[in-house]
Structure formats: structure tokens, C-alpha cells
Amino acid sequence: MPSLISLSNQPAMRLATVPHYTERRRRQRSLRDFCRKLAREAVRSLYQELVLYPKPGLVSLVDNGSHDDMDASTFMRSLFSLRHYFVEIAEAGTRGAPFSELKQLGIKAEQRMLRATCGINTHRGAIFGLGMLCAALASCRAQGMTLSPQAVRATLLIQWGDALTAHTSPSPSTGDAGSNGLRVAAHHAVGGAREEGALGFPSVFDIALPQLQTTLDAGRDWQCAKVDALFALMAHVSDTNVYHRGGNAGASMVQARSRAFMADGGTGNINWQAQAEACHREFVRHRLSPGGAADLLAAACLMHAICVDNDFAVLKA
Numbered sequence: 153m154p155s156l157i158s159l160s161n162q163p164a165m166r167l168a169t170v171p172h173y174t175e176r177r178r179r180q181r182s183l184r185d186f187c188r189k190l191a192r193e194a195v196r197s198l199y200q201e202l203v204l205y206p207k208p209g210l211v212s213l214v215d216n217g218s219h220d221d222m223d224a225s226t227f228m229r230s231l232f233s234l235r236h237y238f239v240e241i242a243e244a245g246t247r248g249a250p251f252s253e254l255k256q257l258g259i260k261a262e263q264r265m266l267r268a269t270c271g272i273n274t275h276r277g278a279i280f281g282l283g284m285l286c287a288a289l290a291s292c293r294a295q296g297m298t299l300s301p302q303a304v305r306a307t308l309l310i311q312w313g314d315a316l317t318a319h320t321s322p323s324p325s326t327g328d329a330g331s332n333g334l335r336v337a338a339h340h341a342v343g344g345a346r347e348e349g350a351l352g353f354p355s356v357f358d359i360a361l362p363q364l365q366t367t368l369d370a371g372r373d374w375q376c377a378k379v380d381a382l383f384a385l386m387a388h389v390s391d392t393n394v395y396h397r398g399g400n401a402g403a404s405m406v407q408a409r410s411r412a413f414m415a416d417g418g419t420g421n422i423n424w425q426a427q428a429e430a431c432h433r434e435f436v437r438h439r440l441s442p443g444g445a446a447d448l449l450a451a452a453c454l455m456h457a458i459c460v461d462n463d464f465a466v467l468k469a
């Protein structure tokens with residue numbers, strides 16, 4: 153039986169008695185814990201988007217919207233395949249990892265998503281948007297900052313703004329020149345997901361997040377808040393997926409219908425459900441699918457859960 157003195161001479165015991173060392177270990181454990189909770193919340197936000205209905209042209213638990221190649225189960229497989237990715241990118245964020253490292257994690261996550269969906273692109277925009285926000289949230293947390301939307305956005309731009317701006321141009325070495333988004337950007341002069349990232353996700357911070365709060369403050373429920381935020385996004389965003397499927401005419405229709413819905417009071421209008429369902433049928437008739445707006449809604453749900461919702465005080469502490 154080793155004596156107490158010989159035990160305390162073991163290297164691990166000696167280190168554990170150094171206050172700085174134990175404090176560092178405690179901090180690392182707490183950051184790892186935070187990243188795991190954040191990742192669970194990111195997956196939950198994707199689920200929050202999927203289960204929303206009515207959602208014009210988009211896949212939900214009710215129907216497949218404008219899609220014949222995917223349904224809700226394709227999305228469930230996809231979001232489940234991303235659970236480790238969100239932990240990994242958050243942990244990279246705590247270290248202030250360079251964008252090149254985040255990009256590699258994003259590319260691996262896209263590959264996992266495509267394996268899970270048999271080659272269908274369900275969440276490419278979300279891998280990018282929610283991934284970058286997880287990295288920024290985790291970076292804020294590692295620096296001991298308050299998790300406010302302003303701090304998260306500023307951190308994102310300070311840490312990765314230059315690289316995100318450079319990412320607006322295709323990088324032939326990674327073979328991304330042929331994406332639908334870049335083709336649309338070239339033909340219709342719209343920014344899409346890359347520009348959103350470079351500007352620090354203005355649609356999330358300036359449009360969707362305030363709209364979620366406005367609807368909740370008006371006393372309406374979370375479903376209404378998500379519907380209003382989605383319509384507000386569709387009214388403002390240059391969604392490359394809409395341009396890809398419907399060209400300029402499709403994009404104008406999406407914006408006009410969404411603006412009209414919001415001008416009529418959104419979910420504050422007594423007939424909102426019928427109006428939103430009519431819009432859904434119209435988008436399906438024209439095969440329009442605002443997938444970019446759907447991803448941005450999920451990103452806003454994530455930011456709301458972490459930075460605004462009091463139930464997540466544990467994540468903020």
C-alpha cells in the first residue's frame with residue numbers, strides 16, 4: 153500500500169496541487185461542456201425549423217413543399233449527422249482557430265451530410281451559417297464575454313471577417329467554383345450565403361432575431377414568432393436557391409408575397425394561417441424553395457436560444 157507521501161510525489165498529484173493547473177483544467181472542462189450544449193442547441197434549432205408549418209415551398213412534417221427528392225426523414229438524417237460537427241467547430245472557436253481550419257470542418261460535415269442523405273443537399277447553408285455562429289459563440293465564451301448578439305457578431309467579424317470576405321470569391325483549389333450559389337451570384341449579381349457570412353449575418357442579427365422578439369413581445373407564441381421571422385427573411389434575403397429555381401421572376405414573387413404577408417400584420421392578422429398556406433401552395437406550384445431563408449431562420453433560433461431565452465441561463469453563466 154503506497155504511503156500518502158509517495159502518492160503525492162506522483163507527477164499527476166504534484167500538478168493537481170498547483171492552483172493554476174487545477175483552475176485551467178476546470179476551465180477547459182467547463183468550455184467542453186459549453187460546446188456540447190451549444191451543439192445540442194444547434195441541432196435543436198435545425199429541428200425547430202423543420203417542424204415549422206406553414207412554411208412556403210419548404211419541407212416540413214406535413215409535406216415536401218417544392219421538393220420531390222427529399223422529405224422530413226431526409227432532413228432528420230441530415231441534422232443528426234451534424235451533431236459532432238457542431239461540437240468540433242465550437243471547440244475550434246474556443247481556440248480562435250483560423251478560418252482554413254473551420255472550412256475543413258465544414259467540408260467534412262458537408263460530406264457526412266451527403267452520405268446521410270444519399271447525396272441530397274439538405275443543410276449546406278446551415279453547415280456554414282450555424283457553424284460560424286457556433287465558433288463565434290464559443291470564442292466569446294472562451295474570452296469570458298457576455299453572450300449578447302452584438303458581442304457574438306463583433307467577435308465573428310474581428311476573428312474571421314477578413315477570411316469570410318476572401319471566401320466570397322470561389323477557391324478553385326477546393327473545387328467550389330461550380331456551386332449553384334456561385335452560378336446564381338454570377339448571373340443575377342446577388343450575394344447569397346457567402347456575402348451573408350462576410351457581413352456578419354445581417355439577416356440573422358438585423359432581421360430575424362428582432363422579428364422573433366417583436367412577435368413574442370406582442371404576446372404571440374413561438375410558432376407565430378418563427379413564421380413571422382421566416383416571412384421577414386424571405387422579404388429581404390437574396391436567396392440563391394430561389395434564384396436557382398425561379399430566376400428573377402421567382403425571386404420577385406417570393407419577395408412580393410412575403411412583403412404583402414408582413415404588411416398585412418403577419419401572424420397578428422386573424423387570417424394569417426390561411427394566407428401562409430395559400431403562399432405555400434403558390435410557391436409549390438412554381439417549384440420555389442427558399443432554403444437559404446430556412447437556414448437563416450434556424451441560425452436565428454440558435455441565437456435566440458443562447459443569447460435571449462432565459463431557459464439557457466446555464467449556457468450564459
Ligand SMILES: CC(C)(COP(=O)(O)OP(=O)(O)OC[C@H]1O[C@@H](n2cnc3c(N)ncnc32)[C@H](O[C@H]2O[C@H](COP(=O)(O)OP(=O)(O)OP(=O)(O)O)[C@@H](O)[C@H]2O)[C@@H]1O)[C@@H](O)C(=O)NCCC(=O)NCCS
Nearest residue numbers: 258273274275276277283331332333344345391392443444
Ligand atoms: C459558403 C457555402 C455555403 C457555399 O456557398 P455557395 O455560394 O458556393 O453556394 P451553394 O453551394 O449553392 O450553397 C449555398 C447554400 O446556402 C443557402 N443560401 C442561399 N442563399 C442564402 C443566403 N442569402 N444567405 C444564407 N444562406 C443562403 C442555401 O442553402 C439551402 O438551400 C439548399 C438547397 O440548395 P441546392 O442544392 O442549390 O438546391 P436544389 O434546388 O435542391 O438544387 P438542385 O437539386 O436543383 O441542384 C438547402 O439545402 C439549404 O441548405 C444554399 O444551398 C459553403 O458551401 C462553403 O463554403 N462550404 C465549404 C465549407 C466552409 O467553408 N465552411 C465554412 C466554415 S463553416
Ligand SMILES: Nc1ncnc2[nH]cnc12
Nearest residue numbers: 202210211274443446447
Ligand atoms: N425545410 C426545408 N425545406 C427545404 N430546404 C431547406 N433547407 C433548409 N431547410 C429546408
